[in-house]
Amino acid sequence: MSELSDRIKDVIEREPVALFMKGTPQFVMCGNSDRALRALREAGAPVTAVDILPDPAIRHELSALSGWPTIPQVFVGGELVGGADIVQELAETGELAGILEQRLGGGYRDDAEERVVDVLVPAQR
Amino acid sequence: MATERIETLLRSAFPDANELRVEDRTGGGDHFQVTVASSRFAGLTLLDQHRLVNEALAEPLRDGTIHELRIKTREAQG
Numbered sequence: 001m002s003e004l005s006d007r008i009k010d011v012i013e014r015e016p017v018a019l020f021m022k023g024t025p026q027f028v029m030c031g032n033s034d035r036a037l038r039a040l041r042e043a044g045a046p047v048t049a050v051d052i053l054p055d056p057a058i059r060h061e062l063s064a065l066s067g068w069p070t071i072p073q074v075f076v077g078g079e080l081v082g083g084a085d086i087v088q089e090l091a092e093t094g095e096l097a098g099i100l101e102q103r104l105g106g107g108y109r110d111d112a113e114e115r116v117v118d119v120l121v122p123a124q125r
Numbered sequence: 126m127a128t129e130r131i132e133t134l135l136r137s138a139f140p141d142a143n144e145l146r147v148e149d150r151t152g153g154g155d156h157f158q159v160t161v162a163s164s165r166f167a168g169l170t171l172l173d174q175h176r177l178v179n180e181a182l183a184e185p186l187r188d189g190t191i192h193e194l195r196i197k198t199r200e201a202q203g
Contacts, residue, residue, distance in 0.1 A: 032193065069179050069186045070194055082172045085196050089171060 005061040007119040015048035016104050018075040020062055024051050024116050032084035036072040039091035044109035045100055049116045058119060077103030127154050127190050131182060138181035139163040143201050155192035162199040174198040
């Protein structure tokens, strides 16, 4: 396992909601990433975003870990929920809030602050 | 053409599909919307349904033929 892979894994396991996307929430670079972000925001999710664009290795290592080929990828409580289509569909049916509540607890909206983390540098702890 | 290649791959992965559509969303030949209704999806979560579609299209996803993929799956009724 590379260091990069370890850092990606760390984000997935540590962050309540991890969104691997093209761009950042402030500057979204892809329509699908935007759809996933909007669905998560509507559900009041505390989103931690990782921009995969700075290095192709991020996407490569991420897909190797998740077995999911496309971007974005959304993880809740360390588990893959899916890509943009799934997250959007789950948001529309109201199931997304249920998943968030089930995996993160009922108070998940309380610290719904958006963060961006960089997996190319060692984590600041 | 990419559209036909994708349709052929999906057709062989979901021979029973009673709905199978591949749309070139932008006309550029690399942004696709695929819709599949198959009995293979029975009892599977949305995540696993989409996994089956991704697996069927693993090659065009890997070689860059598909730049962007939107998936809509439905469980086919008998």
